[in-house]
Amino acid sequence: MQYRQDPKSGNNLSALGFGCMRLPSSTLGRIDLEASEALVLQAVEQGINYFDTAYLYRGNEEALGIIVERNDLRNRIFIATKLPHSRCETLEDIERFFAEQKARLRTDYFDYYLIHNVTNLTQWDKLVALGIEEWIDRKKRAGEIRQIGFSYHGSQSDFPHLIDAYAWDFCQIQYNYVNVNYQAGRAGLELAASRGLPVIIMEPLLGGKLADGLPPKAVEAFKRCDPTTAPAAWGLRWIWNHPQATVVLSGMGTLEQLTENVACAEHALPNALSDNELACIDDVVDIFDESNKVNCTGCNYCMPCPRGINIPGCFSAYNASFTHGRYEGLKQYVMCTGAGSNDPRWASDCVDCGACVKNCPQHIAIPDELKAVRKRLQPALFPHIIRLGSKLMG
Known part of the structure; x- marks a missing residue:
């Protein structure tokens, strides 16, 4: 040393x-x-x-x-x-x-x-x-x-x-x-x-x-x-x-x-x-x-989100969709949202309350970036399709 x-x-x-x-x-x-x-x-x-x-x-x-x-x-x-x-x-x-x-x-x-x-x-x-x-x-x-x-x-x-x-x-x-x-x-x-x-x-x-x-x-x-x-x-x-x-x-x-x-x-x-x-x-x-779109370090200072959104997980998936391809990003997004559970929390659940923003050391405009996550990784009807697939698979 x-x-x-x-x-x-x-x-x-x-x-x-x-x-x-x-x-x-x-x-x-x-x-x-x-x-x-x-x-x-x-x-x-x-x-x-x-x-x-x-x-x-x-x-x-x-x-x-x-x-x-x-x-x-x-x-x-x-x-x-x-x-x-x-x-x-x-x-x-x-x-x-x-x-x-x-x-x-x-x-x-x-x-x-x-x-x-x-x-x-x-x-x-x-x-x-x-x-x-x-x-x-x-x-x-x-x-x-x-x-x-x-x-x-x-x-x-x-x-x-x-x-x-x-x-x-x-x-x-x-x-x-x-x-x-x-x-x-x-x-x-x-x-x-x-x-x-x-x-x-x-x-x-x-x-x-x-x-x-x-x-x-x-x-x-x-x-x-x-x-x-x-x-x-x-x-x-x-x-x-x-x-x-x-x-x-x-x-x-x-x-x-x-x-x-x-x-x-x-x-x-x-x-x-x-x-x-x-x-x-x-x-x-x-x-x-x-490749890196959101400068999130995963420090979790923004957590817990009042709406239960896994904010660092969403950003990690979003960045991965550019770094390793959209398919990899989608896989990570499905996992971090708890899509297979009875109570998944999506980027679209953000209500722009701002509770996360004041705690972020990187000064990320989190609600705005979650909108970008939703646009790229959560196409129309995506939560409903995932929910239906989970039910069919038991």
Whole structure:
């Protein structure tokens, strides 16, 4: 494992961090504790020491807390978690969430604590008005917060204002080879590093799209350049090529994914990609942009939908219909809508309530995109035909 130093604290952080949002879970969303424990223990043994979770990740903090406590891992790893600031109307709310997070994670302190999903300076100003700056000072003096930062999902133009609004210890941004100018982007990465901040990278593989969701032409382009390197490794290596990136988070849900990423992280050196390899990635970006229609990462922040629509599933099927053909997209759409059940939920069930839009870190106009899904994957009478077919097949 390669390590990169946090210039603020001096901590040596593993170049590969463990993003806990996608811990193994059942179809109902309940975390598989046994499988998750095996993954976490293997990750620690392989040298990963940075674990990222959040209050809003269902069951996530509790699971990690149990695993860390019963395996005596607290002094071997750095724990990062996040405050759900959108739910905070008073300073008492902030304190209540913080206390609950300590109880969930079974710890007295957090190595890295983030304001979760900040999209603009106004959100930070609201917290300042509640007294969060003084609150952070008290927590740091008490040793309950070691490093304070924020995760960002706003515009590139707003990022510098937020960076300069407080004496942050670190920040977390979305960055990958198809999101160079999206959200904070490369400009934000370089700005934060120039301020002496460690930068944690999230969505390096765009929710898996850059691992197993690439168009076949893009996969072939990678193979022509280097047949021994998997698409996921290309994505991770591209980020580690940036000396400004401190930790790259990966949501590894299987031991196979963990093994592959750790092997890649052993060579996580800055400025290691050749000009030919960088040109290959540029070609893949062009191919990807032609096929990818909705920039959904499958984070599920939009869920649950009040109408029961599987929004990420709809978008995955829609993108697949362009990447792998309409037939494949239709198959995925039938599955994600629960078409064979007694209560299927189609894209056409959207009532444009907007509940999903305000929670989307990618700022997708979800109701409008669901209309596009309906137009492409739900032809007239399609639900009735599927329902009739299900009845005939019992």
